[in-house]
Amino acid sequence: MKKILTAAFxxxxxxxxxxxxxxxxxxxxxxxxxxMTQQDLSQDPAFPWYGEGHKTYVPxxxxxxxxxxxxxxxxxxxxxxxxxxxxxxxxxxxxxxTDAAGITPSxxxxxxxxxxKKTVHGLSEAFALVNVPTFIVLKNGKExxxxxxxxxxxxxxxxxxxxxxxxxxxxxxx
Numbered sequence: 001m002k003k004i005l006t007a008a009f010x011x012x013x014x015x016x017x018x019x020x021x022x023x024x025x026x027x028x029x030x031x032x033x034x035x036m037t038q039q040d041l042s043q044d045p046a047f048p049w050y051g052e053g054h055k056t057y058v059p060x061x062x063x064x065x066x067x068x069x070x071x072x073x074x075x076x077x078x079x080x081x082x083x084x085x086x087x088x089x090x091x092x093x094x095x096x097x098t099d100a101a102g103i104t105p106s107x108x109x110x111x112x113x114x115x116x117k118k119t120v121h122g123l124s125e126a127f128a129l130v131n132v133p134t135f136i137v138l139k140n141g142k143e144x145x146x147x148x149x150x151x152x153x154x155x156x157x158x159x160x161x162x163x164x165x166x167x168x169x170x171x172x173x174x
Contacts, residue, residue, distance in 0.1 A: 063161025
């Protein structure tokens with residue numbers, strides 16, 4: 001399974017340079033499917049929820065500290081749906097956290113999914129996506145943990161911070 005995830009992760013980066021973002025609408029909802037950027041969300045007037053959520057969020061201190069400490073050694077793969085209320089609530093907060101931690105866009109890959117939770121090149125299947133948003137923490141191309149929707153505490157950022165902190169601790173022990 002680890003070999004499949006590593007291969008899928010490498011595929012993500014090889015495809016990203018050539019991938020296009022599929023844009024559809026269902027009623028008044030704009031759906032982005034495929035590789036997208038923070039700017040795709042922040043600069044599009046179809047996503048007013050992004051700016052509102054980004055401005056008002058204060059990162060959880062433990063998560064922020066962990067992200068700052070690991071900003072150059074981890075990669076985050078995030079799946080979300082621009083149609084999904086949970087994604088609308090959490091993606092702006094996620095980006096506020098990563099912005100505050102100084103994580104560069106080269107350490108974040110965002111994949112939009114359609115309502116059936118499918119994305120380009122079978123990547124939602126390769127990463128066994130069930131619900132969105134899903135945030136996957138990767139180290140050296142391998143998954144070290146994931147948070148689905150709000151996570152086990154109802155605080156996605158705290159749980160992500162714990163995953164990253166554990167990754168840092170394991171790296172120091174080696």
